[in-house]
Amino acid sequence: MKNPIEQLNKVFDSRIRLGIMSALIMNNRSNFNDLKELIQVTDGNLASHMKTLEEAGYIQVEKGFIGRKTNTTYAITTSGKKAFKSHLDALEKMIRSID
Amino acid sequence: MKIPFNLIKKHSAELFANAENCHLLCISKYFLMSNPAQSLETLHDIKRMMERSSRFISLSGWSGIAAGGCALVGAGLAHQRIVHYYQTEYQVVPGAIKELKLDLILIAGLTFVAAFVLAIFFTWVKSKKEGVAIWGATARRLMWNTFLPLAAGGFLIWHLIENNVYGIVAPACLIFYGLALVNGSKYTMGEVRWLGYGELILGITNLWFPGKGIIFWSLGFGLLHIIYGFAMWWKYDRVSVSDDNLQGVKAD
Structure with missing residues (x-):
């Protein structure tokens, strides 16, 4: 049997990135401030994790304006959904392995 | 997913x-x-x-209990007012029905405002305690999805009252409120759905007992809210203390 640990996605090692993905999968689009409040991290911290997810191609960023204020919104991509799903499956396998 | x-x-x-x-x-x-x-x-x-x-998860059990209490007080006042009308004014004072109508609408409006304010207050207290913002994307979604059926029902009831069709005002209140709750339950605690089903059953039953509106009204808006509020308090708010203990154990 293949070791399920190998199927765990390195990108999702971080709890913050996992939190971001969980939130985005439930919402079509979230903006930076909502995510920040939800996950309770600092601006810089969230931004750097967002960058990682964006570089992995899991999220799609859109920069816009509300009045004069910048409004950055994020959405999960199809490949992001797939990656998250298989990560969950891998986690599930790990739990089942104790049976 | x-x-x-x-x-x-x-x-x-x-x-x-x-x-x-x-x-x-x-x-x-x-x-x-x-x-x-x-x-x-x-x-x-x-x-x-x-x-x-x-989901908007700061909804407090106390909100339900308070709303139920307001509804019972409101129903009591309305009942007294109706009894007063039939005992002293009915077919004696001309135009008294108009005054009764206005008074009942006033009582209903005040009851709604009091229940709403108290519900918001207890939810605000809870969200403060949990450190979650009360107004956000989840709250907005919840509001929109409950207010839409409520507003539609409100217009229907307004029209019914205008045309002096009183028999189905109470059932319509209960039915539309039930629909609003079932719809809103997707965006807050899932248990709200059960409260919604309860309101729907009461409202539909009430259609066959047109003279008993106030009883169904007190059952639906009073008793059901109190039961629901107490159940939620029992399930979530009460537990939060022991939950902290559990986390303490895990941290060890």
């Missing part, structure tokens, strides 16, 4: 309750996500985050 919640439930107890596995849990911090207990905790985190990001 399917998460094996039943699996989580099944194994949570045995993984966390078992002393040997507690040991496992502590060690697991050094081997990131390399054992079942750690995976389980991660899945728990994911579930929590999904819920927090999609």
Whole structure:
């Protein structure tokens, strides 16, 4: 049997990135401030994790304006959904392995 | 997105309750996500985050109890006013029905405002305690999805009153409120759905008992709210203390 640990996605090692993905999968689009409040991290911290997810191609960023204020919104991509799903499956396998 | 919640439930107890596995849990911090207990905790985190990001969870049980109390007081006042009308004014004072109508609308309006303000207040207290903002994307979604059926029902009831069709005002209130709750339950605690079903059953039953509106009204808006509020308080608000203890144990 293949070791399920190998199927765990390195990108999702971080709890913050996992939190971001969980939130985005439930919402079509979230903006930076909502995510920040939800996950309770600092601006810089969230931004750097967002960058990682964006570089992995899991999220799609859109920069816009509300009045004069910048409004950055994020959405999960199809490949992001797939990656998250298989990560969950891998986690599930790990739990089942104790049976 | 399917998460094996039943699996989580099944194994949570045995993984966390078992002393040997507690040991496992502590060690697991050094081997990131390399054992079942750690995976389980991660899945728990994911579930929590999904819920927090999609549902408005600060709704307090006290809100329900307070709203129910207001409804009972309001129903009592309305009942007194109606009895007063039939005992002293009916077919004696011309135009008294108009005054009765206005008074009843006033009582209903005040009851609604009082219940709404108290519900918001207790929810505000709870969100403050949990450190969650009361107004956000989830609250907005909840508001929109409950207010839409309510507004539609409101127009219908307004029209009914205008045309002196009083028999189905109370059932219409209950039915539209039930629909609003069922619709809104997707965006807050799922249990709200059951409250909604209760209101719907009462409202539909009331259609066959047109003279008993006020009784159904007190049952639906009073009693059901209080039962629901108490159940929610019992399930969530009361538990929060022991939940902290649990986390303390886990941290050890």
